[in-house]
Amino acid sequence: MADTISNTGLDKVGSVLRDLEKHGQSPWLDFIQRSFTEDGSLKKLVEEDGLRGVTSNPAIFEKAIGKGTEYDPQIRKLLEGEGLSAGDLYEHLAIDDIRAACGVLYPVFEKTKGLDGYVSLEVSPYLAFDAHGTITEARRLWKAVGRKNLMVKIPGTEEGTGAIREAIADGININVTLLFSLDAYKAVLEAYISGLEARAARGEDISHISSVASFFVSRIDAKIDGEIDRRVAAGDKDAEALKALRGKVAIANAKAAYQYYLDVKKSPRWQALAAKGANPQRLLWASTGTKDKAYSDVLYVEELIGPETVNTIPPATFDAFRDHGKLRESLTENIEEARHVLAEAERLGLDLAGVTAKLVKDGCASFSESFDTLLGAVAEKRESVLGKRLLHVTADLPSDIRDDVAESETAWSKEGLVRRIWAKDTSVWTNGAEAGWLNWLTIVQDRLWHIEELELLARDVRSRGFSDILLLGMGGSSLGPEVLAETFGQQEGWPKLHVLDSTDPQQVRAYEKAVDLKKTLFIVASKSGGTLEPNILFAHFWTVAGQALGKAPGDNFIAITDPDSHMQKVAEENGFWRIFYGDPKIGGRFSVLSNFGLVPAAVSGLDVRKFLTITNLMVESCGPSAPAHVNPGVTLGLILGHSAKCFGRDKVTILASKGIASFGAWLEQLIAESTGKKGTGLIPIDEEVLGTPDVYGKDRVFVDILLGDDVPDSRLGALREAGAPVITVRLADKNEIGQAFFVFEFATAVAGAVLGIDPFDQPDVEFSKVETRKLTNAYAETGSLPAEEPFAIDGKLSFYADEKNAGVLGGGDAVSVLKKHFSRVGAGDYVGLLAYIERNRETRDWAQDVRMELRDVLKVATAAEFGPRFLHSTGQAYKGGPDSGVFLQVTAADAADVPVPGHGFSFGVVKAAQARGDFEVLSARGRRALRVHIDGPLEEGLKTLATAIHKAVAGA
Numbered sequence: 001m002a003d004t005i006s007n008t009g010l011d012k013v014g015s016v017l018r019d020l021e022k023h024g025q026s027p028w029l030d031f032i033q034r035s036f037t038e039d040g041s042l043k044k045l046v047e048e049d050g051l052r053g054v055t056s057n058p059a060i061f062e063k064a065i066g067k068g069t070e071y072d073p074q075i076r077k078l079l080e081g082e083g084l085s086a087g088d089l090y091e092h093l094a095i096d097d098i099r100a101a102c103g104v105l106y107p108v109f110e111k112t113k114g115l116d117g118y119v120s121l122e123v124s125p126y127l128a129f130d131a132h133g134t135i136t137e138a139r140r141l142w143k144a145v146g147r148k149n150l151m152v153k154i155p156g157t158e159e160g161t162g163a164i165r166e167a168i169a170d171g172i173n174i175n176v177t178l179l180f181s182l183d184a185y186k187a188v189l190e191a192y193i194s195g196l197e198a199r200a201a202r203g204e205d206i207s208h209i210s211s212v213a214s215f216f217v218s219r220i221d222a223k224i225d226g227e228i229d230r231r232v233a234a235g236d237k238d239a240e241a242l243k244a245l246r247g248k249v250a251i252a253n254a255k256a257a258y259q260y261y262l263d264v265k266k267s268p269r270w271q272a273l274a275a276k277g278a279n280p281q282r283l284l285w286a287s288t289g290t291k292d293k294a295y296s297d298v299l300y301v302e303e304l305i306g307p308e309t310v311n312t313i314p315p316a317t318f319d320a321f322r323d324h325g326k327l328r329e330s331l332t333e334n335i336e337e338a339r340h341v342l343a344e345a346e347r348l349g350l351d352l353a354g355v356t357a358k359l360v361k362d363g364c365a366s367f368s369e370s371f372d373t374l375l376g377a378v379a380e381k382r383e384s385v386l387g388k389r390l391l392h393v394t395a396d397l398p399s400d401i402r403d404d405v406a407e408s409e410t411a412w413s414k415e416g417l418v419r420r421i422w423a424k425d426t427s428v429w430t431n432g433a434e435a436g437w438l439n440w441l442t443i444v445q446d447r448l449w450h451i452e453e454l455e456l457l458a459r460d461v462r463s464r465g466f467s468d469i470l471l472l473g474m475g476g477s478s479l480g481p482e483v484l485a486e487t488f489g490q491q492e493g494w495p496k497l498h499v500l501d502s503t504d505p506q507q508v509r510a511y512e513k514a515v516d517l518k519k520t521l522f523i524v525a526s527k528s529g530g531t532l533e534p535n536i537l538f539a540h541f542w543t544v545a546g547q548a549l550g551k552a553p554g555d556n557f558i559a560i561t562d563p564d565s566h567m568q569k570v571a572e573e574n575g576f577w578r579i580f581y582g583d584p585k586i587g588g589r590f591s592v593l594s595n596f597g598l599v600p601a602a603v604s605g606l607d608v609r610k611f612l613t614i615t616n617l618m619v620e621s622c623g624p625s626a627p628a629h630v631n632p633g634v635t636l637g638l639i640l641g642h643s644a645k646c647f648g649r650d651k652v653t654i655l656a657s658k659g660i661a662s663f664g665a666w667l668e669q670l671i672a673e674s675t676g677k678k679g680t681g682l683i684p685i686d687e688e689v690l691g692t693p694d695v696y697g698k699d700r701v702f703v704d705i706l707l708g709d710d711v712p713d714s715r716l717g718a719l720r721e722a723g724a725p726v727i728t729v730r731l732a733d734k735n736e737i738g739q740a741f742f743v744f745e746f747a748t749a750v751a752g753a754v755l756g757i758d759p760f761d762q763p764d765v766e767f768s769k770v771e772t773r774k775l776t777n778a779y780a781e782t783g784s785l786p787a788e789e790p791f792a793i794d795g796k797l798s799f800y801a802d803e804k805n806a807g808v809l810g811g812g813d814a815v816s817v818l819k820k821h822f823s824r825v826g827a828g829d830y831v832g833l834l835a836y837i838e839r840n841r842e843t844r845d846w847a848q849d850v851r852m853e854l855r856d857v858l859k860v861a862t863a864a865e866f867g868p869r870f871l872h873s874t875g876q877a878y879k880g881g882p883d884s885g886v887f888l889q890v891t892a893a894d895a896a897d898v899p900v901p902g903h904g905f906s907f908g909v910v911k912a913a914q915a916r917g918d919f920e921v922l923s924a925r926g927r928r929a930l931r932v933h934i935d936g937p938l939e940e941g942l943k944t945l946a947t948a949i950h951k952a953v954a955g956a
C-alpha cells in the first residue's frame, strides 16, 4: 500500500471522490505528513478531489516523523534552547503539522459552516484507560493547537467515554476513535448527547461543537475472517455457512450502527438539542483500507456510502477509489441482509462481542506500540542532536545478557513501566512505601524553579570572604558534596569545600587543623537531623569555632535538613545563619540534586543554574516519554539488575577516569544501600585496579565511567573478550556529573524493580545504629564499654569473633587465624576490609595494597572501606545483601582522643561502639566476620597486619 497519495488522476475532471458529496458523505484523508502539506499536495486534494478533512493517529505519525529525516531541522532548532524531552519534541512537531493542515482545510470549514474541514489529533494512546489523564490531555491539546477546526481524538474505551462527555461539555470537538462494537458506539453517542445537554443546561452555545464517531471496519473482517479460515481448515461442520460470512461482518456491523444513528436522530431527546443548534455526531468509517487482497481495494468505501457520514480513507485506497471507485448509496441498502449476517455470526459462535472487545484492547496496545516506536525514533534523534551535551551509556554484553536485557526492554515498554515509575506506581517494586520516596525524579526541575535562593546564598557567602567550608554529614549528606568538591576543586575567589564524615578522633583533629576556624563556614547536613555523627561533629566544631571567634559562632553555621527535624531545632536554638531544607520525599542517597548537593555546590562557587540545566537534559532522557529501549536509565538498570539476578554477576565493578574518581564512592552508597537487602542485591566494588581476566570470577559486571576523550583501560578489552559485561558511561566533561548522578539514580530504581525489592529503604542500617546506641549509652553510664574477650592474640594484634566464627577459626597466631578466615572465601564471594581508622592518604594506600593482594591471590572481588563512613553506605548490603561477604574488620587504639562536648563520651568511644555495633550485626546475620584490633602505634600495626595477611594467603 502506498504511503503517500500519488497525484496521478488529479487532472481527471470530476473526481469520483468529489461526487461522494452528492450522497452526503465527506471524504477525509487518513494520513498526514509535513512535506505533503508543505508542497501543496494536500491543498490539491481539497481543490480537486473535494477532500474535506484529515485524520491522524499514532501509527500515522510514526510513519511521518519516526522515519526519514524530514523533521530533523526542526528537531535541531527546538533543541537549541531548553532541554526538551522526546515527548515534548513529538508534540511540537505534531502540533505544527496539525496546525498547517488545519490551515489548508480552513476554507472547507468556513464553506461548510463547520460541518467539515477538520483535522484530528489523538491524545496519547498511553491514556486509553485513564479517564482523568485523557480529559486533561484533551484540554491541553485543544489549547495548544488553538484551531477551531481541530478535532481531538479520544478512544471509545469505558474510561475514554467519560472523558468524551466532559470534553464535549467543555466545547471541544471530539473524534471518538477505536469504536468496534455497537454497544461501545451507543455509549459514546450517549456521552456526546449528555455532554451537549450539560453544556446547554449551563446556557452555553452548543451549535459550534462538532463530533464524529470513528467506527472501525476492516480490522473486524481481518479478525473474523481469520477465525472463519481457521475453523474451515479444521473441518468445521458449519464450514459452508461460515464461508458465506467472509468479508461481510464488518460492513453489516457498520450498517447496524448507522441504523442506530438514524433512530437516535429521530428521538425527542435529540430533537430538543437540535432545536438549540446541536450538530449530530456523524459516523465516520475508519480502518477502510482493504487488508485482505482477495477483496476489492475499494470495498470499504463503496459499501459504506450514505448521508451524513464521513469516510477517512488511507492514501492507497484514496488513489484506488479515484481510479475505479463506483458510487451508490450503499449504506442503507440490504439492511435485512446485514441483520441476517450478524445473526448468523452469532448463531455460528463467531463471538462478535468478544472479537470487538479484543480489537479495542489490541488497538490501544498497537497504537501504544507505534507511539513507543515513534518516541523512540525521536529520542534517538534527540540524543544524536544533543551529542556531547549528554552523557552516553553504551554496553558491550555477552549475547545471553544482551538478549535477556532486550527482552526485558520490550516487556518494560509493553507494561509502560517507565511511565509507571514517573506516575509513582508502587507496583513497579513491592507495592510498599516506594511512592513516598520518589521526589528525586522531579527535584531538578523543582530546584531550577527556586534557583534564586541558591544564587542569593552564593553571593552572600562570597561577600563574607570565607576561606573554607566544612561540611559535617554522613552518607547521602556527604558523599555527593564530596564528589563535587573533588571533581571541581576550589573555585578561584571562593572558599574551599571540605567534607568530614568520620568519628575518628585523628581525622576530626586533622580537619580542624586544615581550616581557618575563624573564616570557615560550617554546614551541618543531616536529612533526618538525628544521625549521631553530624550531631556530635556539630557539638565539637561549634565549640572550637566559638573558641576561635570568641563568641557564639551561629553566623558561621548553616544547616541542611528536612523540615521539623531535630537539626532544625538545633539550628534555630543556636541562631544558625541559614537553614536549608531537604525534601522529605527523597531519601539520603537520592538527595544529591536537592539542597543536600546544591547548597554545598552554590557556596563553593559552582554555577548551580548551569549545573541543573545540564542535568535536566538527562532527566528528560530518562523521562516518561523515553521508551525503555532508548532510555539510558532503564538500559543501565536492566543490565545491572539482570546481570545480578539471572547471571550471578552481582559485583558492580566501578572504574572511573581520574578527573571523576570520587564518583564511585557516591555510587557505592546508591547501589549498595538501595539494592542490598533481603539476601539479594548488587555489591559495588570501587577503586580496584584492573587486572588480567584470570583474577576475576564470573560474578563481575564492569562500569567504566569515562571523562572527555579518556580511553578505556586497555585491560578491559581482554575482559570483554573473556565474556565480561562492560558498560561505558561517557561524560563529555565534568559539568555532566549531575547527569551521571541522575542516570544512576534512575538505573538503581530500575534494578530494584528487577530484583523485586524496595530500593528506597535501608532496613539493616538501623540495626547497627541501635547496637551502637546501646554501647554509647552504656559508656555514658559506666564510663567504659562492656568488656570483650579476644579468641586469639598475636603480639599487638588481637582477634575477636562471635562464637560460631571463633569456633571455625580456632586460636593460634595471626597468620593461622587469617589463613583459616580467608580459606572460607569461595568463588562468587567478596572480601570486605572494614577499617575503623583515620582515612588519609597513607591508610587508604595501605588498604588498597592489602585488598589488591587479596583480589589477586583469592581471585574474588574486594572492598576497602573506612568506618563509620561505610556504615551509611555499603554497610547495608554487607548485612542485608547476599551472604557472599567475608569480612575483616580492623580497629585500633586511638593515639589521642577528642571529647564530645555536652556528651558523656568521646569520639574514640563512639567510633569503637560503632565498630562493635557493626560487628555484632554482621555476626547476628551469620556473616563470616573477623575483627582484628591493633594495639600500639597504628602505622606499625598496619604493617604487621599486612605481613600476616600476605603470609596467610600466600600460596592460596
Ligand SMILES: O=P(O)(O)OC[C@H]1O[C@](O)(CO)[C@@H](O)[C@@H]1O
Pocket: 474, 475, 476, 477, 525, 526, 527, 528, 529, 530, 531, 534, 587, 588, 589, 673, 762, 765, 871, 872, 873
Ligand atoms: O542525612 P542523615 O539523615 O543524617 O543520614 C545520613 C545517612 O544515613 C543513612 O540513613 C544510613 O545510615 C543514609 O541513608 C543516609 O544517607
Ligand SMILES: O=C[C@H](O)[C@H](O)COP(=O)(O)O
Pocket: 030, 055, 056, 057, 059, 177, 214, 216, 218, 219, 285, 286, 287, 288, 289, 312
Ligand atoms: O481514524 C482513523 C483510524 O485511526 C484509522 O482509520 C485506522 O486504520 P487501520 O485499521 O488501517 O489502522
